[in-house]
Amino acid sequence: MARMKFLCDAERCIECNGCVTACKNEHEVPWGVNRRRVVTINDGEPGERSMSVACMHCSDAPCAAVCPVDCFYTTEDGVVLHDKDICIGCGYCFYACPFGAPQFPSTGAYGSRGAMDKCTFCAGGPEPDGSAEEFKKYGRNRLSEGRLPLCAEMCSTKALLAGDGDTVSDIFRERVTYRGIGTLAWGWGVAYGKGGVRQSAGLGGKASSTKE
Amino acid sequence: MGKKSPEDGGRRRRMMFRAFALMLAAVLLLPLMPYAVAYVGGITNPNPGADLWRQVRQREAPPEVRTQVQGVDTGVLINARGESWREFRMEQLIPWSGWFLGGMLVAIALFYLLRGRIRIDNGRSGILVQRFTVNQRMAHWFMAVVFTILGLTGLVLLYGRFVLIPLLGPEGFSVTAAACKEIHNLFGPIFPLAVLLILFYFARGNGFHWVDFKWLAKGGGLLGGHASAGHFNMGQKLWFWGTLLFGLSLVASGFVLVFPNFGQGRLIMEWAHFSHGIAAVLFIGGAFAHSYIGTLGMEGALEAMTNGYVDANWAKEHHDLWYAQMEAEGKVGVVPERGLSESSGGPETAGG
Numbered sequence: 001m002a003r004m005k006f007l008c009d010a011e012r013c014i015e016c017n018g019c020v021t022a023c024k025n026e027h028e029v030p031w032g033v034n035r036r037r038v039v040t041i042n043d044g045e046p047g048e049r050s051m052s053v054a055c056m057h058c059s060d061a062p063c064a065a066v067c068p069v070d071c072f073y074t075t076e077d078g079v080v081l082h083d084k085d086i087c088i089g090c091g092y093c094f095y096a097c098p099f100g101a102p103q104f105p106s107t108g109a110y111g112s113r114g115a116m117d118k119c120t121f122c123a124g125g126p127e128p129d130g131s132a133e134e135f136k137k138y139g140r141n142r143l144s145e146g147r148l149p150l151c152a153e154m155c156s157t158k159a160l161l162a163g164d165g166d167t168v169s170d171i172f173r174e175r176v177t178y179r180g181i182g183t184l185a186w187g188w189g190v191a192y193g194k195g196g197v198r199q200s201a202g203l204g205g206k207a208s209s210t211k212e
Numbered sequence: 213m214g215k216k217s218p219e220d221g222g223r224r225r226r227m228m229f230r231a232f233a234l235m236l237a238a239v240l241l242l243p244l245m246p247y248a249v250a251y252v253g254g255i256t257n258p259n260p261g262a263d264l265w266r267q268v269r270q271r272e273a274p275p276e277v278r279t280q281v282q283g284v285d286t287g288v289l290i291n292a293r294g295e296s297w298r299e300f301r302m303e304q305l306i307p308w309s310g311w312f313l314g315g316m317l318v319a320i321a322l323f324y325l326l327r328g329r330i331r332i333d334n335g336r337s338g339i340l341v342q343r344f345t346v347n348q349r350m351a352h353w354f355m356a357v358v359f360t361i362l363g364l365t366g367l368v369l370l371y372g373r374f375v376l377i378p379l380l381g382p383e384g385f386s387v388t389a390a391a392c393k394e395i396h397n398l399f400g401p402i403f404p405l406a407v408l409l410i411l412f413y414f415a416r417g418n419g420f421h422w423v424d425f426k427w428l429a430k431g432g433g434l435l436g437g438h439a440s441a442g443h444f445n446m447g448q449k450l451w452f453w454g455t456l457l458f459g460l461s462l463v464a465s466g467f468v469l470v471f472p473n474f475g476q477g478r479l480i481m482e483w484a485h486f487s488h489g490i491a492a493v494l495f496i497g498g499a500f501a502h503s504y505i506g507t508l509g510m511e512g513a514l515e516a517m518t519n520g521y522v523d524a525n526w527a528k529e530h531h532d533l534w535y536a537q538m539e540a541e542g543k544v545g546v547v548p549e550r551g552l553s554e555s556s557g558g559p560e561t562a563g564g
Binding site: 040062065088090106 | 283288473
């Protein structure tokens with residue numbers, strides 16, 4: 001079976017928020033809830049990077065671990081979903097999630113949380129695939145139609161990749177090799193002298209990571 | 213031409229030895245020079261990838277972050293503390309509190325089996341002394357009811373997944389847990405009122421005195437014998453102050469948790485949950501012991517809190533200093549209010 005994962009290539013993301021808009025529109029996500037967001041680091045400075053983040057569909061999901069009513073389940077494809085009818089809106093999954101994926105409408109007493117909503121990898125929920133109830137609660141189920149998540153499909157630069165983990169990492173590895181400066185997960189400063197890694201690879205420019 | 217003297221041979225050998233030592237030192241130490249240069253010169257190894265991912269993980273000061281999505285913590289890419297909170301709740305709070313509360317119940321059961329009910333040694337005299345006013349009793353039972361409701365609903369939210377889902381099924385337990393959450397959130401803001409009532413009506417007489425430490429040293433007579441005590445003994449005083457401290461902690465953290473709409477981030481919520489959970493578990497354990505000793509554990513104790521009067525012999529044995537004071541003030545053997553139940557035992561008497 002496939003092992004569904006997201007990967008956002010920080011080198012390509014241009015912060016267009018196309019993924020955010022696509023997700024919000026396609027699933028008719030209620031007001032105040034945002035399943036996907038783009039975060040920009042060092043905004044306006046050399047070394048600016050953007051990254052699109054939603055649920056990462058962890059193999060050992062901490063949200064599932066802390067849920068007091070055990071409303072999470074992982075599908076055969078590795079997609080982490082939950083049952084909104086079981087959810088009591090306590091918010092523990094939001095505390096545990098490293099990525100802040102669970103979102104809550106403020107509909108309860110004292111402004112407390114309604115049932116949790118999060119990225120479903122466009123795989124719906126426990127309701128029957130493609131049914132009206134499923135769309136009302138969880139949004140569109142693209143995976144059952146053989147399609148991939150809309151955020152990755154709509155990404156203008158193909159920074160956001162979604163799909164089987166092996167395929168996605170193959171694509172990313174191709175890019176890394178082509179760029180010739182590594183995944184930026186280790187340093188080349190000493191070997192290639194002063195200046196940023198991009199300078200030495202002839203890729204210097206506005207997004208260069210050198211601060212000089 | 214200089215003739216070679218015997219000393220020349222020795223000097224040459226010394227010179228050779230020193231030259232050899234010098235060469236050996238040079239061979240060993242010279243290759244270390246680049247390290248010295250690096251250490252002194254501070255060669256930096258700028259690692260743009262490491263910088264980026266360090267900022268992503270918020271390991272250093274928050275970078276210049278911008279996101280178009282507004283909400284709580286939306287600028288945080290990775291919240292590393294979520295894992296430590298998960299570990300706290302799932303691997304520490306739940307198992308350890310389970311052992312603690314279960315252990316308390318077992319310990320109390322064992323104590324009852326071994327020690328039995330603590331009787332009034334000299335039997336009931338039938339002479340009554342008023343111990344608690346109606347306001348005090350009202351404050352106590354108000355607190356008891358609110359505490360029990362909050363404690364039970366809280367325990368359902370903590371342990372229910374492991375204990376009740378097998379019994380009720382996922383949907384059944386979801387309804388139960390949702391109800392418990394709403395009840396807990398509703399009675400939560402009432403709890404500070406109960407704490408204030410306890411503080412107001414029981415503060416007098418709960419200061420610590422030397423006699424209380426002597427009471428503690430004697431184990432409060434728990435295992436036999438009697439210890440001297442005033443209106444409240446050390447155990448009761450510790451319970452009073454514990455109620456205030458635990459209560460304060462629960463109220464403060466509870467308000468943070470029950471009103472999530474003031475934009476507090478996950479770090480604050482995790483700290484609030486941490487103190488709320490620990491205070492609650494300790495408080496509940498204490499409540500087990502308190503409830504036991506006030507009901508089954510001690511003959512003549514419960515009526516103090518139900519109708520407000522205790523038997524004079526009970527008072528002499530367990531709170532002798534207070535009884536002496538009551539006797540001196542002429543308050544022993546006053547006619548009790550109408551509607552007194554038989555639990556006080558014995559005929560009513562007016563005056564000594």
